[in-house]
Amino acid sequence: MVEKQINIGWSKTEMAQNVAMDIPDGSYVNLGIGMPEMVADFVPEGRELIYQTENGLLGMGAVPMAGQEDPELINAGKKPVTTIPGACFFHHADSFTMIRGGHIDVCVLGAMQISKNGDLANWSTGAANAIPAVGGAMDLVAGVKRILVITQHNTKDGKAKILNQCSYPLTGKGVVESIYTNLAIIDVKDEGLYVRKLGPNVDFEYLQKHTEAKLYQ
Amino acid sequence: MVEKQINIGWSKTEMAQNVAMDIPDGSYVNLGIGMPEMVADFVPEGRELIYQTENGLLGMGAVPMAGQEDPELINAGKKPVTTIPGACFFHHADSFTMIRGGHIDVCVLGAMQISKNGDLANWSTGAANAIPAVGGAMDLVAGVKRILVITQHNTKDGKAKILNQCSYPLTGKGVVESIYTNLAIIDVKDEGLYVRKLGPNVDFEYLQKHTEAKLYQ
């Protein structure tokens, strides 16, 4: 059976590679916490991207060597980072001037749910007992020019994440440009969700079966 | 005749002294262009005031020595200044954060007209052919904690400047705390204009005669 075949779709690193390919040279980029952070490892040669982290650093560099960490030089995920030559620090209001003001070219985010019209839900399940925590996600989706989502195509228990309508509270309405999953790259257009590329050993029918929203080719 | 007597009221330097006496140690002060600038020369010994100029300097010092002027180190009147040790530079939005946000303790301004309820007109005569120019005056009167006005009591052609109502376009409504003229120091209170001090050889009757608005003792 198709579901049991081993090499269906892309690995996480391939997903990150797919996203990285779509970010042009010279872009200012904000990477969300988790899988989005992997994108930085796969920037094609010859391209220079500048990473912004909303806690006040433009020109974020690689992870520091062990023992070189500075607990006050961290990223939005609160992990130690470094600076590139040409970096700068700034306070939170200036940081969100960059974000809200449309100065960041690309933001890569994870997702819990995405709707067919590009609504994104990635901050809360809305469960009664969950502690709600939003961080900068709503500002990012409202302000950054291009919102790219990187996510497993389905939830761990096999449910669709790409839906007709999000059931979780929204992060933003109609904000997602493209979705990079293990099964496909999907563009959100005015007319619907268009499959740009299928993952290895994924066919359209299989993809549609694992997607609630209608897909177009 | 009283009008012809020579030593009626205060000189300009005495007026500036009167204002300086009313500014407590440690105050952050913005001085308007012209006569207000003189106040800095008469700060009583033992007091330290910090001068802000809205074009981006906190800790403005004295006039530079001849030949030491820097055309890019100027005050709001566009005249060369210096900095004190402990000064800092900032951009215009941060400068008006200080002003509008209520962080400046005292602003000393000139006036064309002041009304009995503390309205100030100091930016335009409203004449059809005049080029209107407002600068930072409206932000200063709206934001600074105490607005002190230093002005000749009457216009050059002898007209009252302290009126029941300003005829010129307002800078701000009900903003003036005290008025320092050559003839008197007058406090604006909810109940009206109260004379706090009369100038040398000025009596109340004389003062009232040169003032349109009713004065109280």
Add this chain to the structure above:
Amino acid sequence: MINKTVQSLAEAVQNIHDGATIMISGFGEAGSPIELIHALIDQGAKDLTVVSNNTGSGNVGLAALIEQRRVKKMICSFPRTANSTVFPELYNAGEIELELVPQGTLAERIRAGGAGIPAFYTPASVNTPLAKGKECRVFDGIEYVLEKGIKADFSLVKCELADRYGNLTYHATARNFGPIMCTAAKTSIVQARKIVEAGAIDPEIVVTPGIFVNHIIEVSKPANESELVSQKLTYPW
């Protein structure tokens, strides 16, 4: 002579009153004024409203203040963090209020409070539960939500260098909310790694102009929150 330096942490926080609104700098542990927070715990003020991006971790700093039941309400963007258990427990028990604000809106509301702007429109949170009950308005075809400036009675901030006027510099991403919180509080209380002579900080590189600062205390070797947490320490010790 203007000199905003005080001689002890206790003196720095002595005037904080019950019911005060307090802004506390920091993003995670970076920029968190942990020694000032501990002095506040010792000082005793209660029924506090705290504005801070997170809710602290472990049982020290802001988390310890919350654990001592001294905070009635948190205004923040991200109350969950690694090793943060104190806030979630009290929140689920209904013993602490939460006003959740998107991070950029939180920053802008603080800046607005400091800049004399009572309210502004922002696109963040439109069409989400966080905009519920708030005025929405369209400008040039895009929908925005009205958000109000926040002011505080006090701010507790950590910086790098300070002079007697209160001019401040910061270190790396510990800058975060410090500069805007200094502008938005009636009284800003700052712990500096080093207090230097007036004039020792180049006027071109001052980040927080002294006008926004009231009290400075030197804490030359501030603790790292994460180290205290990994040692499982609880304040008061």
Add this chain to the structure above:
Amino acid sequence: MINKTVQSLAEAVQNIHDGATIMISGFGEAGSPIELIHALIDQGAKDLTVVSNNTGSGNVGLAALIEQRRVKKMICSFPRTANSTVFPELYNAGEIELELVPQGTLAERIRAGGAGIPAFYTPASVNTPLAKGKECRVFDGIEYVLEKGIKADFSLVKCELADRYGNLTYHATARNFGPIMCTAAKTSIVQARKIVEAGAIDPEIVVTPGIFVNHIIEVSKPANESELVSQKLTYPW
């Protein structure tokens, strides 16, 4: 490799189009990018809306641009200055429009434009002719007026140091409107006294982060407007 440096003033301003809105830094002559303005005069774009605190002096820089009838509208706080005759004459002749804005409101409108804030409330100008026709609203018992953010197509800015990423520092009170104008323009064009290697500017002291800057040109010995004016020079020379 990102490199925002261009090789000539002409190249720096080449894309400015007729009808563009242009922000020009400077408070009087301090911070006025006089060489960029002269390049714009040479370049020929017309029907411009210019946002700048003043209107220039003598017959050089911004005053010369206005004298060449290239500016249809000025948005500024103080159009009269010492030695400024060009703007007053055209204004009285009805040949140039003026939108007069209080200086602090002008600064905040520019910052708002750059920060994605479409509109905000301010107390300045309430009960004056400059608030006429604008929405007023009471918050906590005080009356405020609604003001809108301003964006521009281009900004022309003078700075001190720049690197290839567009990180900038400024000199003294020449900083004034430069940093906020860089944020509010689609394309920010900056003349720097010196272009330095990436990394030569300490990340702690960058005033304008490079993200706000598009083109940089080195002008190592910029003219002083007041000297040109005292020599009674007129541009084009």
